[in-house]
Amino acid sequence: xxxxxxxxxxxxxxxxxxxxxxxxxxxxxxxxxxxxxxxxxxxxxxxxxxxxxxxxxxxxxxxxxxxxxxxxxxxxxxxxxxxxxxxxxxxxxxxxxxxxxxxxxxxxxxxxxxxxxxxxxxxxxxxxxxxxxxxxxxxxxxxxxxxxxxxxxxxxxxxxxxxxxxxxxxxxxxxxxxxxxxxxxxxxxxxxxxxxxxxxxxxxxxxxxxxxxxxxxxxxxxxxxxxxxxxxxxxxxxxxxxxxxxxxxxxxxxxxxxxxxxxxxxxxxxxxxxxxxxxxxxxxxxxxxxxxxxxxxxxxxxxxxxxxxxxxxxxxxxxxxxxxxxxxxxxxxxxxxxxxxxxxxxxxxxxxxxxxxxxxxxxxxxxxxxxxxxxxxxxxxxxxxxxxxxx
Amino acid sequence: xxxxxxxxxxxxxxxxxxxxxxxxxxxxxxxxxxxxxxxxxxxxxxxxxxxxxxxxxxxxxxxxxxxxxxxxxxxxxxxxxxxxxxxxxxxxxxxxxxxxxxxxxxxxxxxxxxxxxxxxxxxxxxxxxxxxxxxxxxxxxxxxxxxxxxxxxxxxxxxxxxxxxxxxxxxxxxxxxxxxxxxxxxxxxxxxxxxxxxxxxxxxxxxxxxxxxxxxxxxxxxxxxxxxxxxxxxxxxxxxxxxxxxxxxxxxxxxxxxxxxxxxxx
Numbered sequence: 001x002x003x004x005x006x007x008x009x010x011x012x013x014x015x016x017x018x019x020x021x022x023x024x025x026x027x028x029x030x031x032x033x034x035x036x037x038x039x040x041x042x043x044x045x046x047x048x049x050x051x052x053x054x055x056x057x058x059x060x061x062x063x064x065x066x067x068x069x070x071x072x073x074x075x076x077x078x079x080x081x082x083x084x085x086x087x088x089x090x091x092x093x094x095x096x097x098x099x100x101x102x103x104x105x106x107x108x109x110x111x112x113x114x115x116x117x118x119x120x121x122x123x124x125x126x127x128x129x130x131x132x133x134x135x136x137x138x139x140x141x142x143x144x145x146x147x148x149x150x151x152x153x154x155x156x157x158x159x160x161x162x163x164x165x166x167x168x169x170x171x172x173x174x175x176x177x178x179x180x181x182x183x184x185x186x187x188x189x190x191x192x193x194x195x196x197x198x199x200x201x202x203x204x205x206x207x208x209x210x211x212x213x214x215x216x217x218x219x220x221x222x223x224x225x226x227x228x229x230x231x232x233x234x235x236x237x238x239x240x241x242x243x244x245x246x247x248x249x250x251x252x253x254x255x256x257x258x259x260x261x262x263x264x265x266x267x268x269x270x271x272x273x274x275x276x277x278x279x280x281x282x283x284x285x286x287x288x289x290x291x292x293x294x295x296x297x298x299x300x301x302x303x304x305x306x307x308x309x310x311x312x313x314x315x316x317x318x319x320x321x322x323x324x325x326x327x328x329x330x331x332x333x334x335x336x337x338x339x340x341x342x343x344x345x346x347x348x349x350x351x352x353x354x355x356x357x358x359x360x361x362x363x364x365x366x367x368x369x370x371x372x373x374x375x376x377x378x379x380x381x382x383x384x385x386x387x388x389x390x391x
Numbered sequence: 392x393x394x395x396x397x398x399x400x401x402x403x404x405x406x407x408x409x410x411x412x413x414x415x416x417x418x419x420x421x422x423x424x425x426x427x428x429x430x431x432x433x434x435x436x437x438x439x440x441x442x443x444x445x446x447x448x449x450x451x452x453x454x455x456x457x458x459x460x461x462x463x464x465x466x467x468x469x470x471x472x473x474x475x476x477x478x479x480x481x482x483x484x485x486x487x488x489x490x491x492x493x494x495x496x497x498x499x500x501x502x503x504x505x506x507x508x509x510x511x512x513x514x515x516x517x518x519x520x521x522x523x524x525x526x527x528x529x530x531x532x533x534x535x536x537x538x539x540x541x542x543x544x545x546x547x548x549x550x551x552x553x554x555x556x557x558x559x560x561x562x563x564x565x566x567x568x569x570x571x572x573x574x575x576x577x578x579x580x581x582x583x584x585x586x587x588x589x590x591x592x593x594x595x596x597x598x599x600x601x602x603x604x605x606x607x608x609x610x611x612x613x614x615x616x617x618x619x620x621x622x623x624x625x626x627x628x629x630x631x632x633x634x635x636x637x638x639x640x641x642x643x644x645x646x647x648x649x650x651x652x653x654x655x656x657x
Binding site for chain 2: 003004005007008009010011012014015016018019022023024025026027029030033190191193194196197198200209211212213214215216218219220221222223224226227228229230231233235236237240241267270271299324327328330331335344345348349352353358361362365368369372376
C-alpha cells in the first residue's frame with residue numbers, strides 16, 4: 001500500500017509542479033499585485049521613511065522636501081521615475097507632471113527646499129500631495145481594489161466615490177454581468193428545444209443532428225467570431241441579403257454595436273448549452289413518462305410535470321457553463337464590439353498591454369475571479385440541492 | 392410518448408433554424424475563401440484559389456502555421472504525458488484530499504482565460520519566458536492538460552484493477568505493469584485527451600495574445616492581427632484551414648468514443 005502511494009505521488013508530482021509553478025503561484029501573485037504598493041517606497045525610500053514618521057499635520061519638515069528633490073532626481077537618472085509618476089498620477093491626476101518637473105529641476109533646486117519646491121510647483125505647498133505620497137509608501141494599498149469599484153480614498157483615510165469623470169468600473173461590471181445574463185438566457189431558450197428534439201429523434205437522425213452541434217463546438221472561437229465580422233460588414237452578406245429581401249432601405253452598421261457582440265457570443269456559446277442539456281435528456285428515464293401517461297397526464301402535463309423538472313440539472317449545467325464563459329470572454333467583444341460594448345476582459349488586456357497599469361489589471365482580475373468562483377459555487381449548490389431533493 | 396403533430400413540426404422547425412444559425416457562418420467562410428475577388432459577397436460569382444496561394448506564399452502566414460503546429464504538437468506531447476501520469480497516479484493512490492487535488496489540477500479549465508493570461512504574463516515576464524515558443528508551449532500545456540486528466544480519469548473508471556494484481560502476481564514490477572497492462576487498456580481515453588489538447592492549443596488565442604511576440608505568432612493570433620489591419624479573403628483561407636482541422640478533431644474524437652463504447656460492451 002505504501003509503495004503504491006509512493007508510485008502515485010511520483011506520477012502526480014510533475015503535473016502538480018507545472019500547475020503550481022505556471023498557474024497557481026502566478027494567479028496568487030496576480031491577486032497579491034492588486035494590493036501591492038512598492039513603486040514609491042523603492043524609488044523614494046528616504047522620503048517614505050520621513051513621511052511615515054510625520055504626524056500629517058500641515059506640511060512635512062524641511063527634510064522631506066530635501067529628500068524628495070534629491071530622490072526624484074536620482075530616480076530620473078536611474079530611469080525609475082516613470083513607475084513612480086504613473087503610480088502617483090493614478091492616485092491623483094496631475095501628479096505625473098509635478099513629479100517629472102521636479103525630477104528634471106532637481107539639480108537646480110537649492111535649500112531651503114520647502115521654499116524652492118513650492119516655487120517650482122505649487123502642489124508641493126499643499127498638504128494633500130504629501131498625504132498622498134505618504135499613503136503610497138506601501139507595502140500594501142487598497143487603491144486599486146477600491147478604484148475598480150469606483151471608490152477612492154481621501155487623504156485622511158475615508159472612502160468616497162471616485163470623481164465622476166473617473167467612474168467607470170461599476171458600469172463595466174454591470175455591463176459584463178448584463179451581457180452575460182442576456183446571452184445565457186438566449187442560449188438556454190434556444191438550446192432547450194434543440195436538445196429536446198435531438199434527444200427524441202430516432203437514429204441515425206439524432207447522431208446527425210448532434211454532429212451538427214459538435215462541429216461549431218470543436219471549431220475555434222476566433223474563427224467563428226471572424227466569420228461574424230465578415231458576415232456583418234456594411235457590404236457583407238447579411239446586409240446584402242436583407243437589402244435584397246427589401247427588409248432594409250440602406251445597409252446597417254452592425255459591427256461595433258451591442259447586437260453584434262450578443263450575436264457572436266450566442267453563436268460561440270450555444271453548443272455549451274445544448275450539449276449538457278442533451279446529455280441529461282438522453283439519460284432521462286422514459287418509464288417516468290410512461291407512468292405519467294398511464295396515470296392520465298396529457299402531453300403538456302407530462303412535459304411540465306415530468307420532463308422539465310428531470311431535465312433541469314442539464315439546463316442549470318448548460319446555463320452556468322455559458323455564463324461562466326461569457327463573463328470572461330475577450331475575443332468576441334474585442335473583434336465585433338465597439339468601445340461601449342467592451343467587457344471586463346478587454347479592460348484587463350488594456351491595462352496590461354497599453355496602460356501598463358498592472359495594479360488595475362490585477363484588481364479587475366481579482367473581481368472577475370471572484371465572480372466566476374461565485375457562479376461555480378452557486379451552480380454546485382443548486383445542482384446539489386436538486387440531487388438532494390430527489391433523494 | 393408522442394407530441395402533438397403541430398408541436399413536433401414547430402420543434403423540428405426551430406431546431407433546424409438553430410442548427411442553420413450555428414453552421415451558416417462556417418459555410419459562408421469556406422465559400423468566401425474561394426472568392427475570385429477581394430469583395431466578400433454571396434454568391435461569390437466565381438471560384439479561385441488565389442487566397443490560398445497568397446496564404447501559402449506570404450511569409451507571416453507560413454511562419455504562423457509553422458508556429459501553430461510546433462506549439463500544438465509539443466503541447467500535446469507534454470500535456471498527454473503529464474496528464475496521463477497524473478490521472479493514473481490519482482487512480483492508484485490511496486490518500487486523503489484526492490478530490491482537492493483533482494480540483495487544483497483542473498482549475499485552469501474554469502478560470503477565465505484572460506485571468507490565466509494576465510497571471511502568466513506577470514510570472515513569465517519575471518523569468519523571461521514571454522516571447523518564446525517554450526513559454527507558449529508551457530502556457531498552452533497548463534490550459535490543455537485538465538482535459539487529458541479528465542478524459543483519462545473517466546476511462547480509468549472502467550479499468551479492472553484486478554489486471555494489475557494479476558500482473559504483479561506474475562512478477563511484473565509496478566511500472567512495467569502500468570505500461571504493459573494498464574496503458575493498452577485505457578489508450579482510447581489517452582488519445583481522446585490528446586486530441587482535445589491539440590485542439591485547445593491550436594485554437595488558443597487570448598494567452599497567445601500576451602505571450603507571443605511577432606516571431607511567435609500562431610494562426611489565430613495572425614488572423615486577429617490581419618483582421619485589425621485590413622480584411623482580406625486570405626484570413627478566410629486561414630480560417631477555413633483551421634475549420635478543416637477542427638472537423639478532423641471531431642472525427643477523431645467520435646471514432647475514439649465509439650471504440651471506447653464498443654470496448655465497454657465487450
